[in-house]
Amino acid sequence: MTAPILEARGITKSYGHVRSLQGADISVDRGEVVALIGDNGAGKSTLTKILSGALKPDGGEIRVDGVPVTFDSPVAARRHGIETVYQDLSLALDLNPIQNLFLGRELPAKGLLGRLGFLDRAAMRQAGEEAFRSLSVRIPDMRGAVANFSGGQRQGVAVARALMWAKRLVFMDEPTAALGVAQTRNVLDLIRRVRDSGVSVVLISHSMPDVLAVSDRIVVLRHGRRVATFDAKRVTSDELVGAMTGTLELSGAA
Amino acid sequence: MTEATSAAKAPIAPETSAPGTAGPSGPPPGLGARILARPELMIFGSLVIIVAIFIAMNPTAFLSPINLRNIAVEASMMIILAVGMTYVIITGGIDLSVGAILVFSSVCSLLAMRWVGSDTAIAPVVGLAVSLGSAAVWGVVNGLFIARTKLNPLIVTLATMGIAMGAARLLSGGVDLTGVPKVLIDEVGIGRVHGVPVLVIIAAVFAIVAGVVLHRTRFGLYTYAIGSNEQGARRAGLSVDRHLVMVYVISAVCAGLAGYFSLSRFASTTIAGHGTDNLKAITAVVLGGTSLFGGSGTLFGTTAGVFIPVVLAAGLVIIGLPSFWQEVAVGIVLLIAILLDQMRRKSGSR
Ligand SMILES: Nc1ncnc2c1ncn2[C@@H]1O[C@H](COP(=O)(O)OP(=O)(O)OP(=O)(O)O)[C@@H](O)[C@H]1O
Ligand SMILES: [Mg+2]
Numbered sequence: 001m002t003a004p005i006l007e008a009r010g011i012t013k014s015y016g017h018v019r020s021l022q023g024a025d026i027s028v029d030r031g032e033v034v035a036l037i038g039d040n041g042a043g044k045s046t047l048t049k050i051l052s053g054a055l056k057p058d059g060g061e062i063r064v065d066g067v068p069v070t071f072d073s074p075v076a077a078r079r080h081g082i083e084t085v086y087q088d089l090s091l092a093l094d095l096n097p098i099q100n101l102f103l104g105r106e107l108p109a110k111g112l113l114g115r116l117g118f119l120d121r122a123a124m125r126q127a128g129e130e131a132f133r134s135l136s137v138r139i140p141d142m143r144g145a146v147a148n149f150s151g152g153q154r155q156g157v158a159v160a161r162a163l164m165w166a167k168r169l170v171f172m173d174e175p176t177a178a179l180g181v182a183q184t185r186n187v188l189d190l191i192r193r194v195r196d197s198g199v200s201v202v203l204i205s206h207s208m209p210d211v212l213a214v215s216d217r218i219v220v221l222r223h224g225r226r227v228a229t230f231d232a233k234r235v236t237s238d239e240l241v242g243a244m245t246g247t248l249e250l251s252g253a254a
Numbered sequence: 255m256t257e258a259t260s261a262a263k264a265p266i267a268p269e270t271s272a273p274g275t276a277g278p279s280g281p282p283p284g285l286g287a288r289i290l291a292r293p294e295l296m297i298f299g300s301l302v303i304i305v306a307i308f309i310a311m312n313p314t315a316f317l318s319p320i321n322l323r324n325i326a327v328e329a330s331m332m333i334i335l336a337v338g339m340t341y342v343i344i345t346g347g348i349d350l351s352v353g354a355i356l357v358f359s360s361v362c363s364l365l366a367m368r369w370v371g372s373d374t375a376i377a378p379v380v381g382l383a384v385s386l387g388s389a390a391v392w393g394v395v396n397g398l399f400i401a402r403t404k405l406n407p408l409i410v411t412l413a414t415m416g417i418a419m420g421a422a423r424l425l426s427g428g429v430d431l432t433g434v435p436k437v438l439i440d441e442v443g444i445g446r447v448h449g450v451p452v453l454v455i456i457a458a459v460f461a462i463v464a465g466v467v468l469h470r471t472r473f474g475l476y477t478y479a480i481g482s483n484e485q486g487a488r489r490a491g492l493s494v495d496r497h498l499v500m501v502y503v504i505s506a507v508c509a510g511l512a513g514y515f516s517l518s519r520f521a522s523t524t525i526a527g528h529g530t531d532n533l534k535a536i537t538a539v540v541l542g543g544t545s546l547f548g549g550s551g552t553l554f555g556t557t558a559g560v561f562i563p564v565v566l567a568a569g570l571v572i573i574g575l576p577s578f579w580q581e582v583a584v585g586i587v588l589l590i591a592i593l594l595d596q597m598r599r600k601s602g603s604r
Contacts, residue, residue, distance in 0.1 A: 052489075054488075054489050073488075073491065074488070074489045074490070074491055075491040078491065084489075086489065090483065090485065090486040090489050090490075091483065091486060092478070092479040092482035092483045092486055092487065092490075092549070093482050093483060093549065094478055094481070094482040094549035094550045095475075095478060095479060095482060099475065099479075103475075103479055103486075103487070103490040103492070104487075104490035104491035104492055105491075106472055106475065108472075116471070117467070117471035117472045117473050118470055118471055118472075119470070119471070119472060119475070145291075145550075148291075
C-alpha cells in the first residue's frame with residue numbers, strides 16, 4: 001500500500017488560551033474525497049490553514065507521500081500540488097478575476113519586457129477565461145474588480161483559482177455554505193470531476209447530505225481532535241451529528 | 255480573528271447553466287456608478303473646467319509663458335513626492351515623513367557637495383547620489399517598522415518625520431546652507447530646453463515611468479494586491495514585507511529627488527519650507543482618486559490631483575481673488591473626494 005499523499009499527526013495550535021487544535025490527525029489518499037466536519041470552532045479552518053502552509057502549527061508532524069515536511073509558507077504547500085479555497089476566500093477584491101487567478105503566478109511577457117517585470121496579460125486572460133469556462137464558473141466581468149461581484153461570484157473565483165492550479169490536493173473550506181440546491185449540486189459535481197482526474201479533495205461543510213453525497217471518507221473533528229472516521233457508504237447523518245456533538249461517543253462508551 | 259464572517263457564508267457562483275452559454279452580464283452600470291468607479295476621470299474633468307474658467311476670465315495672463323512655467327514647475331516638485339505617496343497609499347499605508355526626508359536629504363546632499371568642492375565636476379553627481387541614498391535610509395527604516403512590527407504607518411512616519419527633521423537641523427546648525435554648484439542651478443534648477451523647464455521634463459518622464467511600472471508590471475500589481483488584502487497576498491505567496499519596504503523606499507527616494515531639485519531651484523537648503531509637503535502630497539493623491547483604504551488608485555489621477563491646487567493658486571491671483579480661496583476650495587474638494595471614496599467602498603460591500 002502506498003503512503004497517503006498527505007498525512008498529519010498530532011497537530012497542535014493555540015491562540016493564547018484558546019487551544020484550537022489539540023493533537024489533530026488526518027490523512028488523505030490519492031483520488032479521495034475526504035470530508036472534514038465538526039461544530040463551529042472545532043478547528044477545521046485552523047487545520048486547513050496549517051496544512052496549506054498559511055499558518056504554522058505549534059507541534060505535530062506533516063508528511064507528504066510519507067516524507068516529513070514543514071510548510072513555512074503557502075508556496076511550500078503549493079509546491080506539493082496543494083491548493084486551498086479559504087473560508088474567507090482570500091481574494092484581492094480590487095483586482096479583477098483574471099488577476100486573482102494568477103496572483104503570485106503571473107505569466108511574464110516574452111523576452112526583455114518579461115525580465116523587466118511586464119506581464120503577458122493576453123495569455124493570462126485567455127488561460128483564465130478557459131479555466132472559468134471549463135469549470136462552469138460564470139464571471140460577470142473579466143475586467144471588473146472582484147469587489148463588485150456577488151458573494152457567490154466571488155466564491156466562484158476562489159474555487160476556480162484553487163482547482164485551476166491544484167495538482168494533487170484541494171482544501172475547500174465551506175465552498176457550498178448558504179447555497180441554493182442547484183448551485184450546490186454544481187459544486188459537488190466539480191468535486192467529483194476533480195476527484196476523477198486524480199486530484200484529492202478535503203471538503204469542509206456543515207451540510208450532512210452534501211458530505212454524504214460526495215465524500216469517500218468522513219473525518220470528525222471535535223475540540224481540536226479527530227474523534228471519529230467513517231466510511232461514507234456506511235454511516236448515517238445521525239451518527240455524524242452524534243460524533244460531532246459528542247453524544248455518540250458517550251453512548252458508545254456506555 | 256475568526257472567519258465566520260458574512261462574506262464567508264455567501265452563495266456560490268459556479269452556476270448551473272452549461273458552459274458556453276454566455277448569458278447576460280447584467281444591465282450596464284449607470285453613469286453614477288461608472289463615475290464612482292473611475293474617480294480619476296472626475297478629478298481630471300474638474301481640472302479641465304477650472305482651467306477653462308481661468309482661461310475664459312483672463313486668457314492673456316493665464317496662458318502667458320511665465321504663468322504656465324510657474325504652474326508647471328510648482329507641479330513638478332509636488333508630483334515627484336506624490337508619485338511615491340501614490341504607491342504608499344495604494345498599499346493602504348501613509349507616509350508623513352516625505353517633507354522631512356526631503357529636507358534631510360537636501361542638507362546631506364549639500365554638505366557632501368561642499369565637501370567635495372562645489373565647483374568640481376563631480377559635485378552634482380555626488381550630490382544626487384547622497385541625496386537619494388540618505389533618503390533611502392529613511393525609507394528602509396519606515397518600511398522595516400511598518401512591515402515587520404505591524405506598527406501603524408501613520409505613527410511610524412510621524413516619528414521618522416520628527417527624527418529626520420531634527421537631524422537635518424542638527425546637521426545644518428539650524429540655518430539654511432548655500433553653496434549649491436552653479437552648474438546644477440543653471441542646468442537643472444532654472445535650465446530650459448526649448449522653453450520648457452528642465453525640472454518639468456524630468457518630472458514628466460519620472461511620472462510616466464512610475465505610472466507604467468504601477469499599471470503594467472508585476473511590482474505594480476503586487477502593490478494593489480497588498481493594499482486589497484494583505485493576508486490574501488501572503489497566502490498567494492507574495493513577499494509582502496519585502497514589497498512594503500520597497501514601497502516606502504520608493505517614497506523616500508522620491509523625497510530625496512525632490513530635495514535635490516529643491517536645492518537646484520532655490521540655490522540653498524529650504525529647511526523651513528517643507529512643513530506641509532507631506533499633507534500636500536497626500537491631498538494630491540487622494541484628490542486623484544486613490545483610496546485611503548488601499549487597493550485602488552492611478553498615477554494619472556494623482557497628476558490631476560497635483561495640478562488642481564497649483565492651478566487654483568495661480569489662477570485666483572490672476573483673476574484678482576485672494577489666493578486663500580485656494581485652500582478653502584482644495585479643502586472642500588478633498589472632502590468630496592473622500593466621501594466618494596467611502597461610498598465606493600460601501601457599494602463594493604467590503
Ligand atoms: N486568529 C485567531 N485568533 C484567536 N483564536 C482563533 C483564531 N482562529 C481561530 N481561533 C479559535 O480557534 C478555534 C477553532 O477555530 P476554527 O476557525 O478552526 O473553527 P472551525 O471549525 O473552522 O469553525 P467554523 O465551522 O465556524 O468555521 C475557535 O475557538 C476559534 O475561536
Ligand atoms: Mg471554519
